[in-house]
Amino acid sequence: MQPNLAMASVRCPVMSRASPTTREALGRYAQLRSYKRGSNIFLHSSPANSGYVLISGWVKVSRVQASGSMALLNLHAPGEVFGFSDSIRRVPRSVDAEAATDCVVLSVPYHSLRSAMRNDASFNDVLLGHSFERNDHLLRQLEGMKVLNSLQRLACFLIRHAKPHGKHLLVKPTFEKHLVASYLGIRPESLSRNLAKLRDHGVQDSPNGIEITDPDALKKLVGEESLIFCNLPEQVG
Amino acid sequence: MQPNLAMASVRCPVMSRASPTTREALGRYAQLRSYKRGSNIFLHSSPANSGYVLISGWVKVSRVQASGSMALLNLHAPGEVFGFSDSIRRVPRSVDAEAATDCVVLSVPYHSLRSAMRNDASFNDVLLGHSFERNDHLLRQLEGMKVLNSLQRLACFLIRHAKPHGKHLLVKPTFEKHLVASYLGIRPESLSRNLAKLRDHGVQDSPNGIEITDPDALKKLVGEESLIFCNLPEQVG
Incomplete structure (x- = not known):
């Protein structure tokens, strides 16, 4: 094989x-x-x-x-x-x-x-x-769409796709922002606004992608009980 | 049997x-x-x-x-x-x-x-x-959550559950409003606001439930291409 x-x-x-x-x-x-x-x-x-x-x-x-x-x-x-x-x-x-x-x-x-x-x-x-x-x-993804607001959904997406990179976590910009917005069910302009809001929660743009300097702050924003939505495997079928 | x-x-x-x-x-x-x-x-x-x-x-x-x-x-x-x-x-x-x-x-x-x-x-x-x-x-429900705004989702819900009643269509108030809001993934206060907005699109409260006096106006609000989301059978499993 x-x-x-x-x-x-x-x-x-x-x-x-x-x-x-x-x-x-x-x-x-x-x-x-x-x-x-x-x-x-x-x-x-x-x-x-x-x-x-x-x-x-x-x-x-x-x-x-x-x-x-x-x-x-x-x-x-x-x-x-x-x-x-x-x-x-x-x-x-x-x-x-x-x-x-x-x-x-x-x-x-x-x-x-x-x-x-x-x-x-x-x-x-x-x-x-x-x-x-x-x-x-x-069903879990649908549940996430219903119980999380758009800022939390974006935070979940970042947590799920972050990889260790030096001292911090990094989400590589594999996808265009409009695709991420579409995936999360939010408008592209809201995505940019939400990314700006996340600066107060340990997220910043870097030349390599989106850097997460304080994962705990991000997890706190999502909420303990909703972290399960961050670990969703992508659905298969 | x-x-x-x-x-x-x-x-x-x-x-x-x-x-x-x-x-x-x-x-x-x-x-x-x-x-x-x-x-x-x-x-x-x-x-x-x-x-x-x-x-x-x-x-x-x-x-x-x-x-x-x-x-x-x-x-x-x-x-x-x-x-x-x-x-x-x-x-x-x-x-x-x-x-x-x-x-x-x-x-x-x-x-x-x-x-x-x-x-x-x-x-x-x-x-x-x-x-x-x-x-x-x-997947279709998830798609609806992503492409429709909350007003359109409510309109879809009403179209789907409306039954003929006299000259108009009627949605019987089988469920509490907070349940409908939860199902549609919107806050209860937004549901009330959206119901008020729908008065301009042929929807009104009546003693028997929610009356749809102008289904075409409601369908127009949802948009031709999104009417498919109104005909979703409830998922089974």
Whole structure:
């Protein structure tokens, strides 16, 4: 098995739980594909011929409104799957998927998925369990949208994506601000206003990205009981 | 089969798609239970011994935050299922379920669900398909939270729950306003302010509930492309 395929098998919640035989079968016709940042992986309404495992990079999933505005529904991180459910049901894509950074994906043809479901009852359990987890995550995200205000949602987003960098934490500006605003359900101008407000809570712009000098202040703003929303894994499906 | 059990089999997306044999098996140990408005059907952290089909009335599903505030996650209507996923996975309840009105539910023990899954592979497909649909609905709800402002969300809620009444449409005040506010993710005081704003769009208080005298004005406010959010079925699961 190729190294990054093996990595996907370990990190991906569907591949890692499948039986070795089924994993092997899924890998047999699967193809690794590279996408440049900004290119489409699939488009709304197109046939759903494959499910995808994200190997490296980030993928954004969105839906364009009739008005032309875009709702960012999901940001996928390595190890996550996307595009499975339309593919298994053989319905057209309900969303757009685009490479948010350069990325590598594993494309698993739907006929491999369907035959794994036919031949291995435990694989159905894996898919069902995974779909239930995804429901939980979506419900949790919905809950966050309802109980947190826009400033707290932004703070959560920063906490979730911060990585250690020298003495502080850093959120690298992988995404454009308007994407983050769309993801959080706030207007771009409110995002800038909220970022300015966060200066009082240990957040500052730096040449490398957004620096968090006082994570405790940020966590206090979110509130002890709501920190769970900061640790949300990105939803998979 | 009892008449309301037969009704549930027709209207419920899980029961209606199960094979007749499996439906019969699920019904064998199922029990009809009545709940008075305001009583608990299950509580967060309790063992998930059953999945439920709502026969009549409304059920609200919520999660209490550590701060004591409550996030209303779902309002279930007759025919919908709830509490299935925790029960199938044998994990404790992740939410509270309470009778929002007097209601009747069909309680299906988890061992019936598990044995149906073991004995009938097509029932697994039914559950998986249903879970995928629920994901779609949650994603659509999340999208609505992101692309609609609070006034539009309220307008959507009214359009969705309006029933013909004389010359106009009427939304019966089945729920307290603070519940609706929580469901829509807005503060109770904003709800009142928004209801007042809607007077300019054909909405008025009446002794019977909230009357919609000009549905077109309300739809115009939501916007053609966003009317899809008004037709969301309540999510099931």
